[in-house]
Amino acid sequence: MFRRHLPRPLPGASDFVNLIDIGNYFYFPEASPIRTQVAIIGGGPSGLLLSQLLHLAGIDSVVLERKSRDYVLSRIRAGVLEQGSVGLLEKAQVAKRLHAEGQIHTGTYLAAQNRGFRIDFDALIGAQVTVYGQTEVTRDLYDARAAMSGQIFHNVDGVELHDLDTGKPFLTYHLDGSAQRLDCDFIAGCDGFHGVSRKSIPAGILKEFERVFPFGWLGVLSKTPPVSDELIYANNARGFALCSMRSKTLSRYYIQVPQDDPLEKWSDQAFWDELKRRIPEDAAERLVIGPSIEKSIAPLRSFVAEPMRWGALFLVGDAAHIVPPTGAKGLNLAFSDVHYLHTALIAHYDGQSAALDAYSQTALARVWKAVRFSWWMTGKMHRFPDQTPFDQRIQEAELTYLENSVAAQRMLAENYVGLPY
Numbered sequence: 001m002f003r004r005h006l007p008r009p010l011p012g013a014s015d016f017v018n019l020i021d022i023g024n025y026f027y028f029p030e031a032s033p034i035r036t037q038v039a040i041i042g043g044g045p046s047g048l049l050l051s052q053l054l055h056l057a058g059i060d061s062v063v064l065e066r067k068s069r070d071y072v073l074s075r076i077r078a079g080v081l082e083q084g085s086v087g088l089l090e091k092a093q094v095a096k097r098l099h100a101e102g103q104i105h106t107g108t109y110l111a112a113q114n115r116g117f118r119i120d121f122d123a124l125i126g127a128q129v130t131v132y133g134q135t136e137v138t139r140d141l142y143d144a145r146a147a148m149s150g151q152i153f154h155n156v157d158g159v160e161l162h163d164l165d166t167g168k169p170f171l172t173y174h175l176d177g178s179a180q181r182l183d184c185d186f187i188a189g190c191d192g193f194h195g196v197s198r199k200s201i202p203a204g205i206l207k208e209f210e211r212v213f214p215f216g217w218l219g220v221l222s223k224t225p226p227v228s229d230e231l232i233y234a235n236n237a238r239g240f241a242l243c244s245m246r247s248k249t250l251s252r253y254y255i256q257v258p259q260d261d262p263l264e265k266w267s268d269q270a271f272w273d274e275l276k277r278r279i280p281e282d283a284a285e286r287l288v289i290g291p292s293i294e295k296s297i298a299p300l301r302s303f304v305a306e307p308m309r310w311g312a313l314f315l316v317g318d319a320a321h322i323v324p325p326t327g328a329k330g331l332n333l334a335f336s337d338v339h340y341l342h343t344a345l346i347a348h349y350d351g352q353s354a355a356l357d358a359y360s361q362t363a364l365a366r367v368w369k370a371v372r373f374s375w376w377m378t379g380k381m382h383r384f385p386d387q388t389p390f391d392q393r394i395q396e397a398e399l400t401y402l403e404n405s406v407a408a409q410r411m412l413a414e415n416y417v418g419l420p421y
């Protein structure tokens with residue numbers, strides 16, 4: 001039958017078949033397996049970055065993505081990049097637009113009721129973060145992969161993982177309605193929280209740790225100038241609020257809402273009215289409102305799966321762990337996994353397998369620190385339905401301590417800008 005792919009041998013690797021050329025149809029027998037070194041499930045930010053870094057190191061990969069490119073790029077998610085993430089994107093040769101358009105933030109504001117104070121990352125620890133949307137990071141990665149003839153298949157259905165513990169793993173899937181097989185040395189499970197990879201680890205091996213928070217975040221993206229030059233995390237008796245941004249003309253705001261609040265309940269006007277009630281008065285007076293261009297509710301949870309390796313399968317990013325967005329750790333954590341995995345794979349193909357064997361342990365050590373920080377910051381900034389007056393006073397005392405203690409501020413700063421790899 002006719003397929004959209006051109007099988008062609010990689011230079012110097014005649015046993016690999018490279019599937020590219022999305023624009024034209026070429027004859028390709030349905031049953032012929034293709035082969036790569038690293039099969040990557042999921043074309044979100046972690047899968048794309050891994051594929052790009054491996055390519056630059058001369059390691060072949062194929063990315064299988066369930067959705068279309070446009071769909072992946074329509075998801076509005078993270079906005080804050082740690083220094084380590086920026087360094088990785090530089091290494092991946094995809095940081096040009098990030099440096100031109102991203103905003104350097106040397107601090108952030110915390111507000112408790114109507115009182116605000118600033119955590120000065122630069123003065124405290126000589127560090128900063130970059131505000132640049134996950135959508136833009138993903139677009140830059142797609143462009144770079146396309147420029148290097150990267151192999152990314154979209155709209156792939158029914159991916160299944162096989163023979164993970166035999167040394168000859170492979171994937172099966174459907175593309176354009178026909179069955180396909182991909183043989184590989186390793187599989188990177190970069191398929192997010194709802195993907196198939198984690199579920200392929202036997203139940204007796206996999207341990208899951210979870211804390212579901214009893215609220216969600218209602219997020220709005222609007223073409224309005226941001227209310228503040230830096231982010232404002234606001235603790236308020238009515239619930240948490242966050243003022244963030246994507247650029248000088250694009251704002252991103254969030255408010256804490258009950259876990260099961262229907263989105264229809266929140267007209268744009270209702271959202272703006274509630275946001276204004278929760279942020280400090282001077283910010284509420286400055287706030288420019290406009291129609292939402294995206295509005296969604298995200299649940300909040302902490303989740304970690306252990307181990308992050310099973311045989312030939314390596315879990316990366318949201319496939320292995322979820323953090324609540326307070327503290328902006330999710331994407332950054334996915335990228336630190338990519339850091340550990342791509343360096344370990346490079347070492348493996350150079351004959352050194354110790355780092356690959358240690359991947360799960362190494363990645364999890366950093367994961368748990370970020371899980372702790374996001375859990376801590378979520379606990380400090382939100383109203384819990386069962387919060388007692390005692391809990392309330394403790395929360396207030398924590399925020400006052402943070403306002404007045406350089407040691408406490410350093411703890412927040414070093415975690416927020418990202419712990420070292």
Ligand code: RFL
Pocket residue numbers: 041042043044045046047064065066067072076077078079080134156159190191192193194195196217219298316317318319325327328329330331332333334
């Ligand atoms: P993704 O982005 O979920 O990508 C996984 C990809 O895998 C595909 N997929 C499959 N493909 C093939 N076969 C299957 N069976 C598949 N199943 C799934 C999916 O279609 C998808 O394209 O995971 P990845 O790459 O690990 O990236 C993780 C980040 O997306 C995530 O951690 C962040 O967005 C979290 N996050 C934030 N992180 C930050 O670092 N800073 C932030 O400021 C920040 N803000 C946020 C956030 C997440 C949010 N939501 C919506 C949960 C704000 C919000 C509101």
Ligand code: PHB
Pocket residue numbers: 077078079080231244245252325326327328329
């Ligand atoms: C965002 O801009 O989407 C954002 C920023 C900081 C967070 C979470 C989300 O902690």
